[in-house]
Amino acid sequence: MTPDIVETVNVAREIAWLPWAVQYFFLIGLSYGAWLVSLPGLVFRRRGWEGISRLALLAALVCGLTAPVALLADLHQPGRFWHFYAYFTPTSWMSWGAFFIPVYLTGLILYAWLAFRPALARHAEEGGKLAGLARALAYGGHESRKALIAAALLTFVGAALVALYTGVEVMLVRARPLWHTPLLPVQFFVTALAGGLGLALVFNRALPGGGDPAATRRMAVALALTQLVALLVGAVWLVLGLSGMSPVHAQALAEVAPSANWKVSAVWAVVATVVTLALAVRRPGSGLLIGLLALHSAWMMRWTIFIGGQEVPKTGAGYYSYQLPLGPEGLMGIVGTAGLWIFLFVVLTTLLPLDRIGQAERVGA
Amino acid sequence: MKDEEPREVSASRRAFLRGIPVLTAAAAALPAPALAADSKHHWAMLVDVRKCIGCQACTVACIQENAVPEGSFRTIVSTYSVKLADAEQPAGTYMLPRLCNHCEAPPCIPVCPVGATFKRDDGIVVVDGDRCVGCAYCVQACPYDARFINHATNKADKCTFCAHRVDAGLLPACVETCVGGARIFGDLNDPQGELRRRLDAAKAEVKVLKPEQGTEPRVFYIGLDERFQGKVEGQGTLWQPRKAHG
Numbered sequence A: 001m002t003p004d005i006v007e008t009v010n011v012a013r014e015i016a017w018l019p020w021a022v023q024y025f026f027l028i029g030l031s032y033g034a035w036l037v038s039l040p041g042l043v044f045r046r047r048g049w050e051g052i053s054r055l056a057l058l059a060a061l062v063c064g065l066t067a068p069v070a071l072l073a074d075l076h077q078p079g080r081f082w083h084f085y086a087y088f089t090p091t092s093w094m095s096w097g098a099f100f101i102p103v104y105l106t107g108l109i110l111y112a113w114l115a116f117r118p119a120l121a122r123h124a125e126e127g128g129k130l131a132g133l134a135r136a137l138a139y140g141g142h143e144s145r146k147a148l149i150a151a152a153l154l155t156f157v158g159a160a161l162v163a164l165y166t167g168v169e170v171m172l173v174r175a176r177p178l179w180h181t182p183l184l185p186v187q188f189f190v191t192a193l194a195g196g197l198g199l200a201l202v203f204n205r206a207l208p209g210g211g212d213p214a215a216t217r218r219m220a221v222a223l224a225l226t227q228l229v230a231l232l233v234g235a236v237w238l239v240l241g242l243s244g245m246s247p248v249h250a251q252a253l254a255e256v257a258p259s260a261n262w263k264v265s266a267v268w269a270v271v272a273t274v275v276t277l278a279l280a281v282r283r284p285g286s287g288l289l290i291g292l293l294a295l296h297s298a299w300m301m302r303w304t305i306f307i308g309g310q311e312v313p314k315t316g317a318g319y320y321s322y323q324l325p326l327g328p329e330g331l332m333g334i335v336g337t338a339g340l341w342i343f344l345f346v347v348l349t350t351l352l353p354l355d356r357i358g359q360a361e362r363v364g365a
Numbered sequence B: 001m002k003d004e005e006p007r008e009v010s011a012s013r014r015a016f017l018r019g020i021p022v023l024t025a026a027a028a029a030l031p032a033p034a035l036a037a038d039s040k041h042h043w044a045m046l047v048d049v050r051k052c053i054g055c056q057a058c059t060v061a062c063i064q065e066n067a068v069p070e071g072s073f074r075t076i077v078s079t080y081s082v083k084l085a086d087a088e089q090p091a092g093t094y095m096l097p098r099l100c101n102h103c104e105a106p107p108c109i110p111v112c113p114v115g116a117t118f119k120r121d122d123g124i125v126v127v128d129g130d131r132c133v134g135c136a137y138c139v140q141a142c143p144y145d146a147r148f149i150n151h152a153t154n155k156a157d158k159c160t161f162c163a164h165r166v167d168a169g170l171l172p173a174c175v176e177t178c179v180g181g182a183r184i185f186g187d188l189n190d191p192q193g194e195l196r197r198r199l200d201a202a203k204a205e206v207k208v209l210k211p212e213q214g215t216e217p218r219v220f221y222i223g224l225d226e227r228f229q230g231k232v233e234g235q236g237t238l239w240q241p242r243k244a245h246g
Helices: A019-042 A050-074 A093-125 A131-138 A145-171 A184-205 A213-243 A247-256 A260-282 A288-310 A331-351 A354-364 B004-018 B057-066 B137-141 B163-167 B173-177 B194-201
Strands: A005-009 B043-048 B076-083 B091-098 B117-119 B125-127 B148-150 B155-157 B183-187 B219-222
Touching (some): A019 A050, A019 A093, A019 A145, A019 A184, A019 A288, A019 A331, A050 A093, A050 A184, A050 A213, A050 A331, A093 A131, A093 A145, A131 A331, A184 A213, A184 A288, A213 A247, A213 A260, A213 A288, A260 A288, B043 B194, B057 B076, B057 B173, B125 B155, B173 B183
Parallel strands (some): B043 B219
Antiparallel strands (some): A005 B076, B076 B091, B117 B125, B148 B155
């Protein structure tokens, strides 16, 4: 008979990767996810994708510019960020990540500039807001397809590396069985792509007239596919854990299975994914609801993995209980990141209004 | 009254320890740790759990010696109330001193993105506070929950075996203060040293925490019940220092 054990004295370790980290992984995921959605219209010139791809590019840009700030804020010594470049450590995926992020962002900014140049020039010609700045940024407003493709290649390399490192960096943490599953990077990627599609759908809905219904339907199909893949990956994870075929997954499952909180989170995730899938297939509507649902799932997944994962003690009994602090180490981190996101969105859409991004290019395409 | 309390605790502990058959399990015995070749010394610690009385003197001494901020701990004696099956008493108390294991293959080192954490030639794992960016990747990677972010310095923090004291020829504060003599600190390279002699004498009983992680800890335990060797299955403590102290 196994005696019952009650822990009477032990240290409760605090969350060390703060909500800032959740925001970073959420935003950088949305960014590369949305960037992938920009490819059909802008690089592959698929008919009907032009407007939505430009909206997705805006989403990638706003999220991509916000994400590193959240990452920086998650450091407890943000002023020492330059140490990443002064003391490169090849054994650390985080160290590599410090180099991958600039590659991605350089490519993204270049790609976005090349893609938006003609629209910026038109905005300036028509006397839109900040016309002078738009004219200067357009720098002639030429459309350069070869340069765009070259920038897309650079961005692709950066995006692939960012997707890889953000997944592997967490997956490698053997001390946390929940993180240490080979499926985690896949789950990050699939939910990131779904989130990117979701944000583009929300932008599309914000266009005058609610956006192009055909584009909404196309996006809904793509979103439905991501949800299907997410469910399949989740099912594989669960089967591997329940069957004991994969000790890593079994250990991860065993860690969280006794917790009521985790059961609720799991049911929540499955229901949200199924509802998104069903709505996307049967009633995509304006795309707003499914878009928001996809964004919600992408964020919840990261919150659960990072914050929930850190609530599991590595040695002690039971679970640590986390309460979101209201200050910079908690709620303000989330609000602050959202505030920066909104600021960048306002600045960019003042320079190049949403309807111009989403609609004008169809005329020229 | 003060004289009676320790006896009660001790009796319950003895009863509990008697009820643990796994203590004699030689199957889990570790091979004797290899001698470090590169350095004169290779510091390590042996914790004799049977001698720990859970007084937390080590916890307090460490806090005082290393100015550990309130609510954080470089070492602590995890204490468990354990239901007994075959004893007159309903429950016993199990004490398990925890600290950085100064692993031979420390998972905290390769993940550090700026090379701030490293293993000295004498085996002590330390953090270069001038280089640490406070990313907390090492905190995540440590399988023993031994690392934390120090709120006073905003850097990764952990037990250093009191390296500053060891370098001056002194014992770590926790060892020096240990009431029951449960912590033995010494040099693995010294065949005549107490640590080596005790490790050799207790070969079959010497264990480490989470051996399956492959970290090769250099903190060894005698009297380590296998139920406490990894993540403990039981009811978690309700005491959370940060909440208690605001």
